Amino acid sequence: MEVVMSFAIGFLFMAAVYLILSKSILRIIIGTGLLSHGAHLLILTMGGLGGEAPPVLADGVTNMADPLPQALILTAIVISFGVTAFFLVLAYRAYQELGTDNLDEIRRILADDD
Amino acid sequence: MMTNFLLTPIILPFFTAILLMFAPKKVYYQRVVTLVSLILTTACAVYLIQTIHTEGIQVVTFGNWPEPFGITMVADMVAMLLVTTSVIVALFTVWYSFKSIGIEREKFFYYPGVLLMLTGVNGAFLTGDIFNLFVFFEVLLMASYLLSVLGGEKGQLRESIKYILVNVISSALFVITVAFLYSVVGTLNMADISVKIAELNQPGIITTIGVLFLIVFGLKAAIFPLFFWLPSAYAAPPIPVLALFGALLTKVGVYAITRTYTLFFVHDTGFTHTLLLVLSCLTILAGCIGALSTFNVKNIIIYNIVIAVGVILYGVAQMNEDGLMGAMFYIVHDMFIKASLFFLVGIMIVVTGTANLKKMGGIMRTYPTLAWTYLIAAFGLAGIPPLSGFIGKMLIVEGGLAAGNLWSSLWILLSSLIVLLSVIRIFIYGFWGEAKTLVPKESRTHYKQLLIPSMLLVLLTVAYGIGAEWITPYMQDAADVLLHPSVYTDAVLKE
Numbered sequence: 001m002e003v004v005m006s007f008a009i010g011f012l013f014m015a016a017v018y019l020i021l022s023k024s025i026l027r028i029i030i031g032t033g034l035l036s037h038g039a040h041l042l043i044l045t046m047g048g049l050g051g052e053a054p055p056v057l058a059d060g061v062t063n064m065a066d067p068l069p070q071a072l073i074l075t076a077i078v079i080s081f082g083v084t085a086f087f088l089v090l091a092y093r094a095y096q097e098l099g100t101d102n103l104d105e106i107r108r109i110l111a112d113d114d
Numbered sequence: 115m116m117t118n119f120l121l122t123p124i125i126l127p128f129f130t131a132i133l134l135m136f137a138p139k140k141v142y143y144q145r146v147v148t149l150v151s152l153i154l155t156t157a158c159a160v161y162l163i164q165t166i167h168t169e170g171i172q173v174v175t176f177g178n179w180p181e182p183f184g185i186t187m188v189a190d191m192v193a194m195l196l197v198t199t200s201v202i203v204a205l206f207t208v209w210y211s212f213k214s215i216g217i218e219r220e221k222f223f224y225y226p227g228v229l230l231m232l233t234g235v236n237g238a239f240l241t242g243d244i245f246n247l248f249v250f251f252e253v254l255l256m257a258s259y260l261l262s263v264l265g266g267e268k269g270q271l272r273e274s275i276k277y278i279l280v281n282v283i284s285s286a287l288f289v290i291t292v293a294f295l296y297s298v299v300g301t302l303n304m305a306d307i308s309v310k311i312a313e314l315n316q317p318g319i320i321t322t323i324g325v326l327f328l329i330v331f332g333l334k335a336a337i338f339p340l341f342f343w344l345p346s347a348y349a350a351p352p353i354p355v356l357a358l359f360g361a362l363l364t365k366v367g368v369y370a371i372t373r374t375y376t377l378f379f380v381h382d383t384g385f386t387h388t389l390l391l392v393l394s395c396l397t398i399l400a401g402c403i404g405a406l407s408t409f410n411v412k413n414i415i416i417y418n419i420v421i422a423v424g425v426i427l428y429g430v431a432q433m434n435e436d437g438l439m440g441a442m443f444y445i446v447h448d449m450f451i452k453a454s455l456f457f458l459v460g461i462m463i464v465v466t467g468t469a470n471l472k473k474m475g476g477i478m479r480t481y482p483t484l485a486w487t488y489l490i491a492a493f494g495l496a497g498i499p500p501l502s503g504f505i506g507k508m509l510i511v512e513g514g515l516a517a518g519n520l521w522s523s524l525w526i527l528l529s530s531l532i533v534l535l536s537v538i539r540i541f542i543y544g545f546w547g548e549a550k551t552l553v554p555k556e557s558r559t560h561y562k563q564l565l566i567p568s569m570l571l572v573l574l575t576v577a578y579g580i581g582a583e584w585i586t587p588y589m590q591d592a593a594d595v596l597l598h599p600s601v602y603t604d605a606v607l608k609e
Contacts (some may be wrong), residue, residue: 020283024425032282039556046297049445068302069293072245076289079252083285086259087278093263094271 005045012038025091025101029084036080040073047072117174120189122158123197123236127149132228138324141220145212146226152205154231159198165411166191167588171595171605173242174201174329180606182306188242188606191591192442195370196239197444200228202574203361203453204232209567211354213560214464219264219352226266228358231257238366242606244295245302247370251334255281258363261355262347272293273350280343284333291516298323305606308377308599317382324379324386328371328393335367337427341420345404348416353460356412357523360419361453365445370421372430372441377595377603391431397424398529405536409471411459411544414536415452418495421533422448428526429510430596437513443582444506451495451502451573456538457568458488462544463563467553470541476549483547491572492541492565494579496534502579503530 012034019031019052045067054065095101130151137143164174208228234254237268241247263274298319299310313319320361320539336344348359352474379386401420408414426448427443442590460482478485497503506528514523593602
């Protein structure tokens with residue numbers, strides 16, 4: 001199972017890097033989204049995938065899932081949600097102000113202003 | 115009850131920020147409440163320093179969980195000195211902002227932004243849990259995104275996009291690194307991690323994780339070669355925001371490197387700390403080249419941030435008492451002096467209407483007080499005795515010599531001269547020379563209101579330098595915690 005997860009995480013990182021290296025801000029934001037998905041899956045995998053029973057103390061249960069990675073992921077998801085929302089608004093604002101979402105164009109527009 | 119008191123530097127700014135959000139358009143209310151809250155926070159922080167000095171490290175674990183399980187907050191001397199310095203810098207920045215940030219920004223959540231950033235900064239200093247550190251990093255970053263883009267000028271928008279992207283990537287790396295660390299040691303409590311790593315005797319995988327942490331925090335602290343984003347991102351927002359960023363944000367990264375490299379990764383210093391030493395020397399080199407290459411007064415001081423980061427980390431890399439104490443002295447000094455230099459440079463920009471040094475000149479004839487205040491701050495930055503930079507840099511170099519790093523210590527001394535040259539250039543071109551046209555008198559009315567907080571902050575740095583004797587016991591405590599991980603772990607895992 002860990003091997004499958006590793007491939008999934010690696011694929012997510014690959015796609016994220018590809019998107020982040022592109023010029024359109026929107027693609028970059030989608031890339032950061034994929035990057036954080038990959039990181040979250042990695043936490044889950046690194047915490048150990050075993051554990052059948054819910055992490056509640058009960059008689060005769062030994063094979064409990066580790067609750068900590070789940071708590072970490074939940075926190076990290078909320079944070080990356082907030083940051084992505086902010087980033088999207090910023091990208092829209094930049095588009096309104098500068099009239100493009102292409103980073104090369106933005107650089108050119110501002111170079112003309114100087 | 116007493117231990118809960120250590121949360122005040124986090125909670126007070128946080129609740130004040132919430133209070134401010136109820137009436138964003140009432141500028142007077144915003145200013146007064148922010149100022150009062152920051153003065154209260156300063157008082158609490160100073161009181162906490164004294165408590166730690168007399169009673170030892172203060173620890174609180176939320177929800178009364180037994181120690182490695184809950185989220186722990188630890189107020190030791192290292193964290194508390196930095197918290198106090200941050201709060202004081204924020205206080206002066208807010209005072210300086212009254213006449214410089216502009217009414218429009220004040221009406222659009224500028225003060226809540228400052229206070230929330232302070233919440234994140236203080237939380238990052240005080241937390242004793244590595245994942246909680248990530249959360250507080252995000253709190254301060256979120257607020258810094260707001261401050262960096264507030265105003266929505268074209269340059270700000272462009273730089274904020276870069277700044278956010280760099281930090282999103284570094285946050286993802288942070289989460290990944292914490293996940294690796296968790297899979298090896300199985301805990302997130304920093305004291306517990308330290309104990310577990312000592313039990314494992316730091317195998318190669320932990321050293322690798324240590325280098326990953328250096329990359330993650332190095333991106334925030336702007337060490338070589340990860341400082342590329344800093345100059346342009348910091349130059350875009352207005353001066354008070356720049357002062358706040360320059361004084362606080364990189365220092366949080368430096369603190370995180372210091373903490374992890376003195377608490378976790380101390381069993382293979384031959385590799386990790388040599389790497390830190392080499393990178394810190396290269397960081398200074400990069401900063402020096404940058405500081406000498408530009409005629410923009412803002413950028414000259416911004417590159418000096420990079421130099422200071424290198425000097426502090428050089429002290430940390432020595433891992434002996436002098437080096438660590440020097441690093442503590444220097445980091446506090448640097449937070450004060452960078453803020454005051456940005457303030458003064460901000461006034462120069464206000465009176466001349468340009469940030470280009472070549473277009474300035476002869477400001478001294480009209481504003482002698484500004485000139486002399488700037489000169490004192492510049493000498494303080496370069497570390498001329500008895501001003502504030504001297505003692506820290508001397509201890510760092512002593513530590514370097516004690517650890518047998520002769521050449522790199524000489525490089526630190528040489529870099530002070532380059533620092534001096536870079537800031538004196540501002541003095542020579544800006545204050546001396548032919549008087550060039552200033553902006554019309556009516557549009558530089560706030561000169562006095564800007565100069566008073568700047569002068570007081572410079573005065574504070576002078577007092578810090580001259581009063582080093584009285585501060586030494588506190589710095590000694592801080593160096594002690596950094597030098598002996600057991601002091602920290604015993605205090606946290608006492609039961």
